[in-house]
Amino acid sequence: MNVDFINQWIASTDKYAVVVIVLAIIFTGMAFFLFYLSNQIKKLK
Amino acid sequence: MFLKNKFLQALTVIFIIHSVVGGLFLPLSPNIENAVYAKQDSLLIFNLYTPKIKEKSDVFLYLNLPKEKKVTKPITIHQTKDSIKAVFINPEFYKGVNKGMSFDLIAQNQKDGQMFYFSAFTADTSYNQETWISEDKSILKESKAFKWSFPNRNILRESIRNLFFHVPMWFAMMFMLIYSAFFSIKYLSSGNVLHDEKAHNAVKVGMFFGTLGILTGMIWAKHTWGAYWTDDPKLNGAAIGMLSYLAYLILRNGIDDEIKKAKIAAVYNIFAFTIYIIFIYILPRINASLHPGNGGNPGFNIYEQDNTMRFFFYPAVIGWIMTSLWLKDILLWITFRKKECLNP
Numbered sequence: 001m002n003v004d005f006i007n008q009w010i011a012s013t014d015k016y017a018v019v020v021i022v023l024a025i026i027f028t029g030m031a032f033f034l035f036y037l038s039n040q041i042k043k044l045k
Numbered sequence: 046m047f048l049k050n051k052f053l054q055a056l057t058v059i060f061i062i063h064s065v066v067g068g069l070f071l072p073l074s075p076n077i078e079n080a081v082y083a084k085q086d087s088l089l090i091f092n093l094y095t096p097k098i099k100e101k102s103d104v105f106l107y108l109n110l111p112k113e114k115k116v117t118k119p120i121t122i123h124q125t126k127d128s129i130k131a132v133f134i135n136p137e138f139y140k141g142v143n144k145g146m147s148f149d150l151i152a153q154n155q156k157d158g159q160m161f162y163f164s165a166f167t168a169d170t171s172y173n174q175e176t177w178i179s180e181d182k183s184i185l186k187e188s189k190a191f192k193w194s195f196p197n198r199n200i201l202r203e204s205i206r207n208l209f210f211h212v213p214m215w216f217a218m219m220f221m222l223i224y225s226a227f228f229s230i231k232y233l234s235s236g237n238v239l240h241d242e243k244a245h246n247a248v249k250v251g252m253f254f255g256t257l258g259i260l261t262g263m264i265w266a267k268h269t270w271g272a273y274w275t276d277d278p279k280l281n282g283a284a285i286g287m288l289s290y291l292a293y294l295i296l297r298n299g300i301d302d303e304i305k306k307a308k309i310a311a312v313y314n315i316f317a318f319t320i321y322i323i324f325i326y327i328l329p330r331i332n333a334s335l336h337p338g339n340g341g342n343p344g345f346n347i348y349e350q351d352n353t354m355r356f357f358f359y360p361a362v363i364g365w366i367m368t369s370l371w372l373k374d375i376l377l378w379i380t381f382r383k384k385e386c387l388n389p
Contacts (some may be wrong), residue, residue, distance in 0.1 A: 010268055015339035018268045019069065022261040023212050029257045033372065040379045044386060 047371040048378060057371060059212050060364025067210035067357040075099070076153055076197035076269030089135040090120075091150070096127045097197075106131050107151040107289055108166065116151065136137040137168050158192070161262060162199050177204065196351055200269055209357050213365035214258035220366045220371065221251030222290075226318040229311035243305035244314055246376040248290055250369050255287050270335055279336040289317045366373060 010017040047053055075097035078213070082091045089108075107116040117139075119131040129152075136142050195205055225247035232240035262280075263273045274280060293313050300306040310322040329336060 003073070008371075014203045015201070015268055018264060019206045019210070022207050023065065023069075025264070025323050026210055026214070026257055029253070029260075032383045033253055037375050037379070038174050044379065044382045 047367075047374040050293040055366065057364055057367040060360040061368065064209045064213075064357045064361030068206045068361070069345070071353070071357075072161070072194050073197040073203060073205070074156050074192060074194035077150060077162040078200075078225075079198070080150055080162050080165045080372070082166055087135050087138050088120075088217055089128075089133045091131045091133065092167070093129040093131065093150070093152075093162075095152070097099065098152065098154070098160070100214065104176065108133050109149040109151050110133045119248070128142045136166065137170055142168050144170055160197070168338060173379075192353060193349075195353060204268060205266060205354075207261065209259065211261040211265055212358070213361045214254050214261060215319060215330055216362045217365040217369040218251045218254040218258060221247045221369050222318055222321065225251060226315055226374075228316075229314040232307060232311045238307060241311060242375075242377060243379050245309065246373050246380060248293060248314065249376060250373045252287065252371070254288055254365070255283070255290075255371055259283060259287070277329075277335050277337060278332045279325060279329040279334050280294075282328055285320035287360065289320050293317050 008019075047057075073096075077093045077095050079094040079095065080091055082089055090170070092108075093106075106119050106122060108119075111115045117133060119133045121132045124129040136146075136148060146168045147164045148166040148168075150162040152160040152162070198205060207288075225244040226245065228240045228244040230246060231237075266275065266280075267273045293310065296313055297306055297310040300309060
């Protein structure tokens with residue numbers, strides 16, 4: 001996979017884009033975890 | 046504790062919003078953006094790109110040898126709109142400078158304070174001709190004044206903000222693992238199943254935060270160290286430690302008898318915790334490591350932590366630790382509701 005355009009985007013933002021990606025990973029992870037929890041709670045009802 | 050306490054819930058959300066908003070939108074302080082040097086006889090000519098330093102007229106420049114705590118001033122300095130040209134005596138001509146020694150550039154003016162450009166120059170050869178001149182040492186002390194901006198470090202640049210997102214993941218994980226080990230010990234002394242369930246769910250939440258910590262760390266490493274994964278004791282140690290905790294989850298799920306399950310899991314958990322501490326805190330400090338705070342590298346608290354960083358970093362750590370407790374409480378509630386459903 002050619003990811004050069006992602007690297008160029010990150011370089012053009014002076015690595016600010018790395019922070020955005022990191023935050024996106026954390027909140028996606030949180031969303032999956034909460035989705036898992038809500039599914040578990042639904043199963044109880 | 047968290048499920049019925051609206052105050053704690055609100056506090057958690059406020060802490061996280063505070064660190065995310067502040068961490069994303071506060072600007073970086075001005076600094077030298079780029080430093081290129083050329084050698085000419087016994088001179089070292091630096092071209093510094095400095096578009097963000099507004100008042101260049103009163104900039105003082107120093108070349109700093111961090112290990113010896115010594116600095117030297119340029120012999121001439123020439124400023125243009127976006128750059129500064131400074132000529133130093135090549136440090137290789139000083140006594141005691143060895144091949145591979147690294148020097149920092151320090152710029153300083155009234156308005157912006159001190160600006161560090163780390164490892165601007167590395168000595169290629171070693172000479173022993175003159176004595177290194179020790180200049181005013183007071184400039185090496187960074188000012189503690191509170192400024193509404195984050196430090197602007199070469200290599201790190203804007204990614205310094207990851208400190209509020211990557212590091213608290215590990216704090217949250219570590220808190221959960223300590224909590225878990227504590228309740229495993231408590232289970233072995235009391236035999237109360239509640240303690241074992243607390244330990245088990247804390248490991249689950251801890252592994253979730255550990256995975257986020259590893260993923261965010263990989264992205265950060267790629268754009269600062271140049272690779273997603275390096276052969277580093279801290280990284281490998283964290284991976285091995287997490288695998289030993291995955292073994293805990295598999296081991297616990299593999300035993301049907303409730304009492305046996307809890308006892309074996311508690312004993313293994315204490316073992317896994319000890320292994321983890323050795324792998325992520327002790328071994329990286331013994332061996333050379335790229336990771337800040339290990340293997341002789343300066344920790345973040347020396348160079349990158351300043352009062353503005355702390356103002357967002359500490360709430361972030363507390364906020365994510367509270368989130369981990371909150372998630373653990375929900376998991377625990379689900380576990381006991383399941384048990385109630387199975388044995389009404």
